[in-house]
Amino acid sequence: MIRSGTVDIAFWMFSAGSVVAAWLVFRTDSMVRAAYWLLASFAGVGALMVLLNARFLGLVLVLMMAGEMTIMAVFMVMFMMNPAGLNPMTMVHQHRTAKIAGVFAFAGLALVGLVADFPDRPADARRDPTSDLGRELLGDSMLVFETAGVTLLATMIGAIAIASKRGRYGDAEQGSAPPALEEKPPEPAGMEH
Amino acid sequence: MRWSSPLGAVVLVAGVLSAGAYVVAVLDVALGRLTAAGHLRLRHALRQPLDETALLLLTRPSRTERPDAQAWALAPALLGAMAAAAVATVPLGRGIAVADVADGIVLFGAAMAMVMVAVYLHGWSANSPMPLLGGYRFIALALSYEMPLALVLIAAALPAESLSVGAIVASQHDLWNVVRQPLGLPLYLIAGAGLAFWGPLDTADGPDLAGGTTAEVSGPSRVAWELARRFVLVAVAVMGAAVFLGGWQGPMLPGPAWMALKTLVLLAGLVWMAHRVARVRLERFVVVAWTVLIPLALVDVFVSGAIAL
Amino acid sequence: MGLRRALARLAAAAEAPVFPVIGAGGRSVAGEIALLGGVRVVDSPRAANVLLVVGGITPGLLAPLLQVHDQLPTPRATVWWPGEPVEHQDLRTVLGEVVVARPGDGDTLRGVFAELVGGGRLSDPPALPDDEPAEWRGVGPYGQGGTGMTGGVPYGRPLAKRSPDPDGLELDQLPLRIGPMFPPLPPGLILDIALQGDVIREVAVGDNPFLGHPDGPAPAGLDTALFLEAARRPQPVATIELARARHHLRWAAGTLRLHGLASESLRVLRLARALRPEHALEVETLARRLRGRRSLSWATRGVGVVTPAQVGFGPVARAAGVAVDARLDDPAYDGIGFSPVVNDGGDARARLRQRLAEAAQALDLANRAGARVRQPGPALEGPRGPLSAGEALPSAALVDLLPRLLVGQEWGDAMTTVASLDLDLEEAAAGARAGAPA
Numbered sequence: 001m002i003r004s005g006t007v008d009i010a011f012w013m014f015s016a017g018s019v020v021a022a023w024l025v026f027r028t029d030s031m032v033r034a035a036y037w038l039l040a041s042f043a044g045v046g047a048l049m050v051l052l053n054a055r056f057l058g059l060v061l062v063l064m065m066a067g068e069m070t071i072m073a074v075f076m077v078m079f080m081m082n083p084a085g086l087n088p089m090t091m092v093h094q095h096r097t098a099k100i101a102g103v104f105a106f107a108g109l110a111l112v113g114l115v116a117d118f119p120d121r122p123a124d125a126r127r128d129p130t131s132d133l134g135r136e137l138l139g140d141s142m143l144v145f146e147t148a149g150v151t152l153l154a155t156m157i158g159a160i161a162i163a164s165k166r167g168r169y170g171d172a173e174q175g176s177a178p179p180a181l182e183e184k185p186p187e188p189a190g191m192e193h
Numbered sequence: 194m195r196w197s198s199p200l201g202a203v204v205l206v207a208g209v210l211s212a213g214a215y216v217v218a219v220l221d222v223a224l225g226r227l228t229a230a231g232h233l234r235l236r237h238a239l240r241q242p243l244d245e246t247a248l249l250l251l252t253r254p255s256r257t258e259r260p261d262a263q264a265w266a267l268a269p270a271l272l273g274a275m276a277a278a279a280v281a282t283v284p285l286g287r288g289i290a291v292a293d294v295a296d297g298i299v300l301f302g303a304a305m306a307m308v309m310v311a312v313y314l315h316g317w318s319a320n321s322p323m324p325l326l327g328g329y330r331f332i333a334l335a336l337s338y339e340m341p342l343a344l345v346l347i348a349a350a351l352p353a354e355s356l357s358v359g360a361i362v363a364s365q366h367d368l369w370n371v372v373r374q375p376l377g378l379p380l381y382l383i384a385g386a387g388l389a390f391w392g393p394l395d396t397a398d399g400p401d402l403a404g405g406t407t408a409e410v411s412g413p414s415r416v417a418w419e420l421a422r423r424f425v426l427v428a429v430a431v432m433g434a435a436v437f438l439g440g441w442q443g444p445m446l447p448g449p450a451w452m453a454l455k456t457l458v459l460l461a462g463l464v465w466m467a468h469r470v471a472r473v474r475l476e477r478f479v480v481v482a483w484t485v486l487i488p489l490a491l492v493d494v495f496v497s498g499a500i501a502l
Numbered sequence: 503m504g505l506r507r508a509l510a511r512l513a514a515a516a517e518a519p520v521f522p523v524i525g526a527g528g529r530s531v532a533g534e535i536a537l538l539g540g541v542r543v544v545d546s547p548r549a550a551n552v553l554l555v556v557g558g559i560t561p562g563l564l565a566p567l568l569q570v571h572d573q574l575p576t577p578r579a580t581v582w583w584p585g586e587p588v589e590h591q592d593l594r595t596v597l598g599e600v601v602v603a604r605p606g607d608g609d610t611l612r613g614v615f616a617e618l619v620g621g622g623r624l625s626d627p628p629a630l631p632d633d634e635p636a637e638w639r640g641v642g643p644y645g646q647g648g649t650g651m652t653g654g655v656p657y658g659r660p661l662a663k664r665s666p667d668p669d670g671l672e673l674d675q676l677p678l679r680i681g682p683m684f685p686p687l688p689p690g691l692i693l694d695i696a697l698q699g700d701v702i703r704e705v706a707v708g709d710n711p712f713l714g715h716p717d718g719p720a721p722a723g724l725d726t727a728l729f730l731e732a733a734r735r736p737q738p739v740a741t742i743e744l745a746r747a748r749h750h751l752r753w754a755a756g757t758l759r760l761h762g763l764a765s766e767s768l769r770v771l772r773l774a775r776a777l778r779p780e781h782a783l784e785v786e787t788l789a790r791r792l793r794g795r796r797s798l799s800w801a802t803r804g805v806g807v808v809t810p811a812q813v814g815f816g817p818v819a820r821a822a823g824v825a826v827d828a829r830l831d832d833p834a835y836d837g838i839g840f841s842p843v844v845n846d847g848g849d850a851r852a853r854l855r856q857r858l859a860e861a862a863q864a865l866d867l868a869n870r871a872g873a874r875v876r877q878p879g880p881a882l883e884g885p886r887g888p889l890s891a892g893e894a895l896p897s898a899a900l901v902d903l904l905p906r907l908l909v910g911q912e913w914g915d916a917m918t919t920v921a922s923l924d925l926d927l928e929e930a931a932a933g934a935r936a937g938a939p940a
Contacts, residue, residue: 030261032317039310046303056356059299066306067339070313070332077317078673078699130296130356229768240515247512248519248551251619255548255575322678323546326700326913393762393797400760401686401917404546411548411575471797472762474805475700475914 011051018044026091031080034091035073039065053123056130202291206277209285213427214420216457218242220464228468252412260409261318268315269417275304275311276424283431284359286441286448297358298346301432305342308388308425309335312397312406315418319409327405330475331397334387337482338394342384344490345377348497349436358432362440369439373500376493378437380486382463385429389422392467396475430459510619517542518615521550521574523567524689526712526928527585528557529725531605532689533752537771538608545685547573552615553580556605559593562711563682563690568629570683571597577625579618581611599626665703673698682711682927686760686917690927693904700913705905712931724929725749726895729884732876739834739871740779742882743864747785748774749885750817750861753924754792757854760921761801782865789858802850806907806919809848813903816887816896818923821856822848828883834876840867850922857924886924897929 021041025034042065049058080089092098137145195201223238282297284290294300309332316328350356352373353364361370371378387394390406398405410418434440434455441448518541524532535554536543544550547570559567571580582593583605594600603610617623667673681692692708724730728745731737751774758767773784792798810824819826820842827842829835843859845852881888887896900923908916 032314033261033264036264036310036314055294055296056299059296059303063299063303063306066303066310067336070309071336073313073317074329074332080674128295225765228765230772231769241517244512244516247509248516248619251506251509251513251577252551253576255573322676322697325676326697329699330913395762396914399762399914400545400764401914403685404544404549407549408546409548415549468763468765470762471758471795471801472914473797474801474918476912477800 007051011048014044014047014051018042018048028091029089031076031089031091032073035069035076039069042069053125053129056133196289196291202281205285205289205291206280209280209431210273210276210424210427213430213456213460214423215242217423217426217460217464220461221467224464224468246416249412249416252415254412254414255409257319257321257409260320264314264318266414268311268318269414269421271314272308272311272418272421273424275307276421276428278304279425279428280431282358283435284362284441285431285452289441289449290359293357293359296356298350298356298361298436301358302343302346304428305388306339309339311421312390316397316406321409323402323404323408324406327397327402327408330402330405331390333475333479334390334394334396337479338384338387338486341380341482341486341490342388344487344494345374345380345384346436348374348490348494349377351494351497351501354501358435358440362435362442365439366442369437371437374437374493374497376489377497378433380490380493381433381437382429382459382466383486385426385433386463386466388429389426391422391426392463393470393473394478395467395472396478399472401472426463427456427460430456430463433459510621513619514616516619518552518612519544519550520552520554520611521547521570522554522556523563523570523683525555525557525559525563525567527724528583529689529926529928530727531556531583531585532725533755533771533774534606536755536768537775538611540612541608548575550574551578551618552611553578554611555580555582555593555600557583557585560711562709562713564596566681566683566711568596571626572628572630572632574626577618577623579614579623580626581614583607597626597629599624665698667698667701667703675703679708681708687920688925688927691901691920691925693908695908697913702908702911702913702916705908707901707904710901710927710931712928724932725926726884726886726889726929729882729889732878733882733889734878736875736877739838739874739876740868742876743868743871744777744779746885747861747864747868748777750857750864751777751785753885754854754858754861757921758792758798760917761798763798777865779865779868782862782869785858785862785865789855789862792858793855798854799851802854802918802922803847805850805915806911806922807847807849808903808907808923812906813899815899816883817856817860817885818848818853818887818900820860821845821852828881828888832876832880832882834871834874835867838867838870838874850918853922853924886926886929895929895932897926900925901927901930 018041021037021044024037025041028034028037043062046058046061046065049055049061052058196205219238219242222241223233223235226238227233279301281291282294282300284293292300312331312335313328316324316326316331319325349361349370352370353361355361355364365373383394386392390397396405398407402408407415407418431452434452438455438459439451440455441452443451443454446454520535520541520543522532522535522543535541535556547553551574553571553574555567571578580593580597580600582600582602584593584602585605594602601610601614614623618625665672665675676697678695678697679692680695681687682690684691687693690711692711694704694706694708695702696704726749728737729742732742751770755767755770755774758764758770770788773781773788777785808818808822810819810822813819813822814824815826821844823844823846825842825844829840830842843856843863845856845859876882881890883889884896886900889895903923904920907919911919
């Protein structure tokens with residue numbers, strides 16, 4: 001077993017690392033770096049969860065976030081008019097709103113931290129959290145998770161239907177385009193003149 | 194030596210990865226020459242990778258115009274580290290494992306998901322169009338095979354009733370998963386080739402992109418990137434041998450020898466595939482991945498689950 | 503120091519990584535480079551230590567050549583196979599240290615590489631100053647070049663514009679110029695492309711670098727030189743057909759390399775180099791084997807469809823099901839059982855099958871023609887289409903086709919399409935000089 005002193009040091013290292021990485025998200029001048037600093041922050045949180053014996057959840061967090069942050073980076077780059085996202089750009093805007101929202105969020109969370117009565121029930125170290133999690137997902141919490149799961153699945157299917165080759169505006173390979181606002185004589189789709 | 198001690202871990206993981214990468218390079222040269230000229234010069238195949246590495250180490254790394262230099266240097270390190278993390282979870286013999294943790298297969302999945310980050314970062318940070326396109330392509334490909342990869346690994350974990358790689362190996366004592374779940378290994382190898390952008394799935398650095406993610410690197414940076422990529426391939430083969438081919442179990446020979454043999458078979462298969470199969474057309478592969486590979490992987494999970502019950 | 507010497511000893515035994523640049527008249531020897539012993543052709547200048555310039559450098563090729571030269575990492579060396587006669591710019595006046603060698607001379611190339619690695623030869627100095635191409639003109643706290651998040655002209659480069667993509671999203675467009683030395687494209691082809699992700703939205707063909715030269719390219723340096731010669735002088739049918747088979751095989755080798763079958767490609771090049779009429783069976787087997795290669799069909803099926811209305815000549819039209827062939831009207835081919843091979847589909851797969859089948863057929867014809875000699879007069883069917891005096895050569899029409907074919911394709915498909923058309927920019931330039939298209 002790893003000594004508890006090591007765990008403590010690791011806990012503080014990962015906690016501090018997560019906070020610093022999260023701060024760097026806003027201090028960097030590049031979209032891709034911002035996305036990956038956020039990933040680093042999440043990976044730190046994942047490591048904390050592993051240290052807290054929620055190994056499965058911690059690893060799954062890293063697994064999911066790796067894909068999601070990459071997708072986020074690609075979409076940011078493609079939506080911004082910044083070739084390849086390598087030209088510098090600021091990651092902070094709407095300063096006043098951001099400051100107010102930041103202060104309120106911090107105050108709220110701090111309040112919860114100070115006031116809330118956190119449960120203090122040491123769990124049996126021999127119990128396997130992963131199998132406990134599985135039993136929970138397919139037991140008492142089944143309705144909640146299945147509802148969320150089916151909703152997400154329906155959303156995904158909807159998104160795929162919209163983005164598919166035979167999308168809203170006809171076959172993508174034929175160069176589909178949204179219909180024009182004015183009435184125009186119908187043109188065969190995809191013909192190039 | 195205790196393999197879970199820091200020194201033991203470094204020796205074991207680095208040893209497996211370097212030996213594997215060298216074997217991949219030798220097989221690559223040998224099979225290439227066999228295809229091209231119809232004969233084989235073993236001495237040449239054994240020396241060629243070393244000579245080439247020496248040349249690259251003597252060559253200066255190149256600079257592009259205003260790259261993200263830190264990210265560019267980080268990417269190969271991240272890729273290699275993820276391969277190392279993946280190998281660490283696999284027992285290479287009875288009791289020879291760095292970290293046969295209870296959620297080993299999930300750790301492997303998380304490490305392989307981070308591969309996507311490393312490859313995109315490497316493509317993007319060079320500030321050059323061809324590597325960037327390579328990065329984009331890798332994401333399109335990765336999102337398509339991550340699902341089948343995760344599903345076949347879950348299916349392999351079902352008979353073991355555990356997410357630990359050691360338990361999965363033990364569960365194949367009587368019957369290897371490659372027989373029990375015939376869909377598993379082929380799907381896993383397709384995804385594995387994609388992870389290392391290897392063979393027919395090398396869309397991220399194919400010749401149609403003039404090298405893609407490798408187009409702008411030279412000298413030692415090239416060595417680092419190519420090595421890291423081969424490390425991933427080795428990690429895939431090691432995990433494949435453990436999860437589908439019964440791991441270190443086998444008659445007569447000691448465990449590590451069986452493990453080496455099985456890994457070698459998978460690596461040879463992957464290298465052979467690279468010389469034999471033309472690079473996939475990205476668009477078609479994505480369609481096939483979503484409409485054929487994922488349903489097949491689901492069938493694999495359902496059937497394995499039903500049998501395990 | 504000891505480590506360095508040990509590394510140098512190992513490195514000297516490595517295959518010399520060579521980045522070939524094909525200039526005017528260079529294509530006829532280009533197929534030999536990959537087969538040189540101890541030499542490896544690489545896809546990117548960053549992976550090479552030796553820059554091999556083949557043929558003459560026209561003014562249009564000079565500036566890109568200097569850029570490519572400076573992209574090679576040090577230690578680097580330049581070897582020039584000028585061809586005969588040296589009628590273009592002398593490379594030695596622009597690049598300091600150039601080793602001139604006879605075309606096809608691999609020993610000199612290896613020697614230069616060994617010297618370079620052993621330390622007996624200094625690395626080439628850069629040909630261009632290492633400056634920023636545009637001055638930094640950004641303003642704002644992050645140098646973003648404007649007052650908002652983006653905007654302005656950072657590094658002198660305009661920001662990408664946005665435009666709708668096929669799914670109706672507004673996404674950024676990356677403007678990009680590739681060529682004339684981009685390995686997947688034929689030498690000399692320049693494309694100005696606007697990309698969304700890896701989908702091509704706009705294409706314009708850049709100026710043909712072979713066109714600007716006062717003398718124009720010498721037809722003697724074209725890879726179809728033998729055919730042009732045969733259009734003017736009597737030539738044995740067997741010679742013509744053997745050259746046709748060799749041409750198609752070399753093209754097939756390039757296609758295989760593009761599709762990731764590099765070792766297979768070397769094998770085909772080897773066959774092409776030593777090709778004789780007796781190899782008919784081997785070529786037949788090769789054609790059948792590649793036809794049966796599922797992955798290759800998969801990568802080329804439905805890509806770059808050319809209709810007979812777009813191109814009405816040569817293998818491209820025959821791959822679309824039209825039985826046009828100048829050999830049908832050529833008395834030299836009467837009575838040896840010639841009838842054109844056709845394929846249908848008109849896509850890259852059909853063109854691959856078409857050219858392989860034509861290579862096999864050509865060897866068959868070469869065997870049957872015996873000592874028969876073709877007399878000049880009627881149009882001669884070259885490997886890309888009919889060649890007749892005073893008319894545009896086939897490549898010119900094929901190059902014009904590119905923008906319409908490539909728009910909307912993914913990058914890989916676009917490269918497959920360009921390769922499948924078997925373009926020669928030099929031939930296009932020569933054709934443009936020879937006369938207006940009919």
